Amino acid sequence: MMSTGAEAAAPKPMPEKAGAEPSPQAHGRQVHSTLELTGAEMLVEALRREGVEVLFGYPGGAVLPVYDALYQCGIRHILPRHEQGAIHAAEGYARVTGRPGVVLATSGPGATNLVTGLADAMMDSLPLVVFTGQVATAVIGTDAFQEASVLGITMPVTKHSYQVREVAELPQVIKEAFHIATTGRPGPVLIDLPKDISSAKGVFHYDAPVYLPGYQPTVEPNRLQLRKLAAAVATARRPVILAGAGILHARAHTLLRQFAERTRIPVVNTLLGLGGFPGNHELFLGMGGMHGTFAANHALYETDLLINFGARFDDRLTGNLNHFARRAKVAHIDIDPAEIGKNVETDIPVVGDAGRALEVLLQECAGPGHYEDWVSHLLELKRDYPFWYERDDSGLKPQWVVEEICRATHGDAIVVTDVGQHQMWAAQFYLFAEPNRFVTSGGLGTMGFGLPAAIGAQLGDPNRVVAAVLGDGGFQMTVQELAVVAQYQLPIKVIVLNNSALGMVRQWQELFYQGRYSHSLLPLQPDYVKLAEAYAIPGRRVEDEESCAAVLREALAQPGPVLIECRVKPEENVYPMVAPGSGLHEMIGVKP
Amino acid sequence: MNARILNVVVNNRTGVLNRITGLFLKRGFNIQSLTVSPSEVDGQSRMTIVLATGDERIVEQVIKQLSKQIDVLKVQDITDQPIVARELVLIRVHSPISTRAELTSLIEPFRASVIDVGRDSVTIEATGKPEKIDALLALLRPYGIKELARTGLTSMTRDSETVQEIARLAKSNALWV
Ligand SMILES: Cc1ncc(C[n+]2csc(CCOP(=O)(O)OP(=O)(O)O)c2C)c(N)n1
Numbered sequence: 001m002m003s004t005g006a007e008a009a010a011p012k013p014m015p016e017k018a019g020a021e022p023s024p025q026a027h028g029r030q031v032h033s034t035l036e037l038t039g040a041e042m043l044v045e046a047l048r049r050e051g052v053e054v055l056f057g058y059p060g061g062a063v064l065p066v067y068d069a070l071y072q073c074g075i076r077h078i079l080p081r082h083e084q085g086a087i088h089a090a091e092g093y094a095r096v097t098g099r100p101g102v103v104l105a106t107s108g109p110g111a112t113n114l115v116t117g118l119a120d121a122m123m124d125s126l127p128l129v130v131f132t133g134q135v136a137t138a139v140i141g142t143d144a145f146q147e148a149s150v151l152g153i154t155m156p157v158t159k160h161s162y163q164v165r166e167v168a169e170l171p172q173v174i175k176e177a178f179h180i181a182t183t184g185r186p187g188p189v190l191i192d193l194p195k196d197i198s199s200a201k202g203v204f205h206y207d208a209p210v211y212l213p214g215y216q217p218t219v220e221p222n223r224l225q226l227r228k229l230a231a232a233v234a235t236a237r238r239p240v241i242l243a244g245a246g247i248l249h250a251r252a253h254t255l256l257r258q259f260a261e262r263t264r265i266p267v268v269n270t271l272l273g274l275g276g277f278p279g280n281h282e283l284f285l286g287m288g289g290m291h292g293t294f295a296a297n298h299a300l301y302e303t304d305l306l307i308n309f310g311a312r313f314d315d316r317l318t319g320n321l322n323h324f325a326r327r328a329k330v331a332h333i334d335i336d337p338a339e340i341g342k343n344v345e346t347d348i349p350v351v352g353d354a355g356r357a358l359e360v361l362l363q364e365c366a367g368p369g370h371y372e373d374w375v376s377h378l379l380e381l382k383r384d385y386p387f388w389y390e391r392d393d394s395g396l397k398p399q400w401v402v403e404e405i406c407r408a409t410h411g412d413a414i415v416v417t418d419v420g421q422h423q424m425w426a427a428q429f430y431l432f433a434e435p436n437r438f439v440t441s442g443g444l445g446t447m448g449f450g451l452p453a454a455i456g457a458q459l460g461d462p463n464r465v466v467a468a469v470l471g472d473g474g475f476q477m478t479v480q481e482l483a484v485v486a487q488y489q490l491p492i493k494v495i496v497l498n499n500s501a502l503g504m505v506r507q508w509q510e511l512f513y514q515g516r517y518s519h520s521l522l523p524l525q526p527d528y529v530k531l532a533e534a535y536a537i538p539g540r541r542v543e544d545e546e547s548c549a550a551v552l553r554e555a556l557a558q559p560g561p562v563l564i565e566c567r568v569k570p571e572e573n574v575y576p577m578v579a580p581g582s583g584l585h586e587m588i589g590v591k592p
Numbered sequence: 593m594n595a596r597i598l599n600v601v602v603n604n605r606t607g608v609l610n611r612i613t614g615l616f617l618k619r620g621f622n623i624q625s626l627t628v629s630p631s632e633v634d635g636q637s638r639m640t641i642v643l644a645t646g647d648e649r650i651v652e653q654v655i656k657q658l659s660k661q662i663d664v665l666k667v668q669d670i671t672d673q674p675i676v677a678r679e680l681v682l683i684r685v686h687s688p689i690s691t692r693a694e695l696t697s698l699i700e701p702f703r704a705s706v707i708d709v710g711r712d713s714v715t716i717e718a719t720g721k722p723e724k725i726d727a728l729l730a731l732l733r734p735y736g737i738k739e740l741a742r743t744g745l746t747s748m749t750r751d752s753e754t755v756q757e758i759a760r761l762a763k764s765n766a767l768w769v
Pocket residue numbers: 418419420421422423445446447448470471472473474475497499501502503504505
């Protein structure tokens with residue numbers, strides 16, 4: 001787009017470079033809407049308008065113009081040590097704050113290093129806006145240096161994606177990307193930005209409304225359907241609520257509690273839904289699914305009215321579908337119509353925001369129905385069959401460590417996990433009373449997620465204790481991000497549950513492959529204490545309960561980061577368990 | 593019929609076709625045919641997707657997943673609606689001079705035409721509903737089909753006035769094509 005001479009002569013909006021301190025007024029100042037900016041400057045200005053506080057990025061050739069515009073621009077930039085670290089950190093940030101995580105990487109290898117994080121965010125519905133550099137438009141398609149077909153590679157793992165071909169369209173593309181990432185069912189949106197576009201100049205417009213006729217998420221639920229649901233509550237004998245991450249995305253935890261208390265229907269959480277209902281609530285049955293509580297799974301199996309708020313009936317939750325909620329009328333409230341009826345046939349489909357649906361339901365449901373016996377039966381099961389483990393003196397138990405972390409942090413920390421046994425123990429033994437305190441990779445189950453996600457979580461909520469509970473396997477996948485913890489002095493308490501094994505794999509081999517531990521043991525381990533110290537992070541090693549309790553409290557009392565290696569008993573397994581192929585009623589390892 | 597016909601209107605943007613075929617790959621849906629062409633609106637394309645399944649649940653998922661795409665403006669299952677649906681076929685048939693006349697008269701009722709003639713083959717063009725094309729192919733097969741190209745189905749719903757007219761004609765037992 002051409003500009004008039006008058007526009008071109010207007011003063012530059014960007015702060016002076018050349019080593020000068022950025023002027024305080026420059027921050028948050030809005031650029032006059034007809035100024036000419038380079039694509040890179042547009043990007044920075046658009047981030048300002050979107051209120052972005054922190055950007056997770058890694059430089060390279062194709063994004064040099066963008067990095068030049070970022071220089072002293074006032075937006076906080078976090079430099080991970082691997083692009084995967086950047087995107088998982090953005091996910092942790094998004095999970096904790098509910099705001100979009102913003103990522104920037106260079107073309108080719110920078111972009112391909114983001115793929116796992118994109119897939120993870122897509123699965124767990126996390127809002128991300130991801131910028132990737134691209135080779136100049138003139139050489140796209142010629143196998144130019146560091147060219148990769150990023151759009152092609154990432155299409156199945158993004159909610160939407162763009163490749164910008166004209167600098168004039170960049171502001172609107174960014175505006176749309178933020179809109180798409182954060183509305184409806186959130187997800188990652190990618191913008192591929194060729195290098196010549198970020199250097200080209202154009203007029204910056206950011207005031208046009210987003211107009212996407214093909215994207216109109218249904219927020220307002222259908223009242224008639226909700227009346228049907230209310231009527232079903234009134235006649236149900238064995239109702240149960242299943243609450244997924246949709247409750248957290250909709251910020252509907254208070255409404256959910258009111259609805260459960262009003263109707264006295266007990267609540268089961270999915271793994272990703274933990275914290276959406278108070279973990280210490282009388283009506284809470286615990287997490288359902290493969291490693292869920294007996295009470296929760298029993299409820300899901302026996303129920304005659306299953307009310308699902310924002311869970312997608314993932315197979316790790318349902319177990320064998322032929323046995324799942326077989327006698328139940330199923331109501332499913334979801335912002336994404338494609339989730340309804342995908343895995344489980346639904347009798348009362350409700351497309352819309354979980355919070356809006358709960359508001360209507362609170363008007364429609366006057367009080368509890370006739371299922372007091374069912375509720376007390378479930379609460380008895382909850383009391384009699386809690387999560388458990390053998391308390392003996394055979395070694396430090398990982399479950400005990402998690403319980404101890406919960407005690408030491410008064411259940412008020414943000415707990416970030418990696419993937420494996422320790423993740424399940426964290427979900428089982430830490431009690432989440434508040435929403436957005438549990439950060440974990442649910443759908444994709446991405447090892448290496450934990451440490452970088454903890455970085456993002458701490459940046460998103462700087463004043464809260466962040467406990468990163470990691471396995472020795474997954475920790476080593478993104479261990480380099482300790483540098484970020486040290487560089488920015490993030491007070492993360494990194495707790496490695498070292499069982500010298502890819503524990504979850506080892507467990508499956510023990511249970512289903514007659515103990516043939518094929519390549520799942522990690523006999524050679526780094527010295528984790530020295531490893532921490534190499535990054536100037538204090539490291540501690542504990543092997544028994546007494547020192548573990550003391551070191552944990554000491555770590556929490558000090559302001560900076562700490563790494564604690566807990567040498568836990570390697571043979572421990574996660575129980576109870578619904579074996580693959582089994583129904584939720586066929587649990588093994590339930591407390592005797 | 594087992595197959596379902598979907599009429600899909602999309603923004604004509606880079607990557608749209610990729611997103612849609614990618615979706616079919618990701619979800620394990622099977623396509624019988626897919627045609628894309630510009631529509632009457634500038635910047636929009638029309639796709640006709642014929643699904644290889646009639647399974648209600650899968651069809652519902654396909655429609656929902658397609659609708660979820662930001663650049664998909666409209667998805668309609670038009671299988672059970674009054675529609676016009678056509679495909680084009682090009683067939684090169686083995687045909688020495690001796691059989692040419694026979695062949696020409698054979699294809700005539702199909703309103704097919706010979707568009708290219710070689711030393712011992714002819715190329716035939718025909719348009720119509722898939723069943724008509726199938727019938728034509730069955731007739732030609734004994735002669736030896738050397739090459740075959742079918743466009744797949746393209747379609748639109750009928751004008752509502754035409755639909756009423758057809759209903760009237762159907763009542764009066766008239767024939768229509
Ligand atoms: C990137 C990736 N590779 C492989 C797996 C498969 N996997 C799931 S759990 C697990 C073991 C994790 O070991 P560790 O991090 O030590 O945790 P533990 O189970 O011992 O607590 C593996 C290999 C995975 N989830 N992610």
